[in-house]
Amino acid sequence: MSELKKYDDNFLSESISNSSTIGSNADSISSDIQHFLHSVDPRVLGYFDADVTTKLNQYSTTMENDSDNMQHFGQWLNDTYDDYVQTVTKVKEIANSMDFNKVDSTINGVHGTEGKPKEEEEKKEEEEVLVLTPEEEEERKRKGLIGRRGSDGGEQNAFAEGGNGSIGGLQNNAASISRGSGNNTGSYASLVGLGVASVLEGVGALVEEAKEKKEAQERMADETLVEEEKKSSNDKDDSKEKEEKNDNVLLGMGIGLAAAAAAGKFVLSDDDKDEDEEKAIQKYMPQDFSNSDENKA
């Protein structure tokens, strides 16, 4: 994954303008040379070192070509910038249309429980966490149920893979939602189902928003885990494992849901813009959950 991109609207706009100036300057240089060659005494030009006049003529032609190239450059930069602006605008429109409070509720509930109140989900989770023994936890892992508790559908992948809090988790989650593998009732899956995903490319703006959400989730997860630790202080190892699991789940879910809003092509950077959706899905889908049907099973 590439480093964070740095877009400066003022710089890009100014560069488009300056590229035109650069082209004009190159053309001006070419004209100056031609004017000189055609206006001064040719006898003196003939007295120059053998190829000076020839080179001056060549540079005049070169500058003319360079001027044309700069016109193309300006057009390209303008088109590219327009495309970039339009993409960002669309992403923001979609992002603004989302109800992140609802997302938060779902994320904290972990189970994709149709936007039930956060407190209720936290309570339910705490209860479940406290009930599980290490043996039970291991058993659930073997069955591939970790991260799937009480829920079907795309979010499950986020639970399993998104735990590292990476963009990959976000993408996996988005992928699984997009594929509509479950009956998840989260609003973002619905958006994807409506075909919103076909428009967007993951650009910096969305990533930034996703990161903010991720940080919020991390804070909430920390609070939850503190309480968990208090309640399960007698079994630190077990609690730690659950903490990590929850953390992973929450992070992945938070990013994933945000990404889903912009998804379709689960591309969060330009690096991936040319890949089709299926490739993106395959790329970021963890092997264990690459088949939604298996997940369902």
Added chain:
Amino acid sequence: MDLTSKFTLNTSNYTNTLKMNDVISGNVPHTENVLYVPGIDKAAFMAALKALKENVSATVETTDEMIHTIDNGLAETNSNRFYRNGDAVKQVTNMNTLSSDMKGLMELFGQISEDRIAAAIDSYNSSLGALKRTTRKELLEDAAQEANGQKCKKTETSRAFYPNDGANHSYYNEEKNGTTKVVTKRYKSGVVSSDGKIEYITKVETYTWIQCSDNVSITEHRFREVGIDLPYSPSKIVDIDL
């Protein structure tokens, strides 16, 4: 600085034939055309060269700065679409090519020595002036030699000389024999009659006689006196110091 108008004369065809090296080295045939070749306007040329260098240098400096700003800025986007994908690479490369070309142009300017060119122009103009003077004189001498001895179109029925006294006495023999340096005619007839003081010549046949002078203006005047065209067009002659 537009010097084009200066070369719209009929002499333009000859301008290019008189290369600077040829004139300076004296390797130029002494023909009529040499007289019509103007000198090189050193001030105009040097001003044009200076203006070209200064204008282009200023433009290059400004332009190069903008190019590097854009290049660096696009690189900082860390973006495929703006810097790394195929089209972006092509466009950015083209832009940087302009920067390289401008650098090459400035290096070429650096090879053009203004002092050396100024000295060469001075030498050329000096050599051309000397060449013109020599050529003009040679052309007149050649033309006079060709004209002398030719029978004049106008004939004189008689001519009186005053061999023994009078104002024309001193000219008698010279004029009669055509040896004087100032006469433009020779007489080919014997003395027909004389009253002792005056000799009368009849059946006069006159022949052109142009004695050249070191002063080309005087020689040209004699050509005009006898009605012989000069071997060049004086009005076309430029930049010559007599």
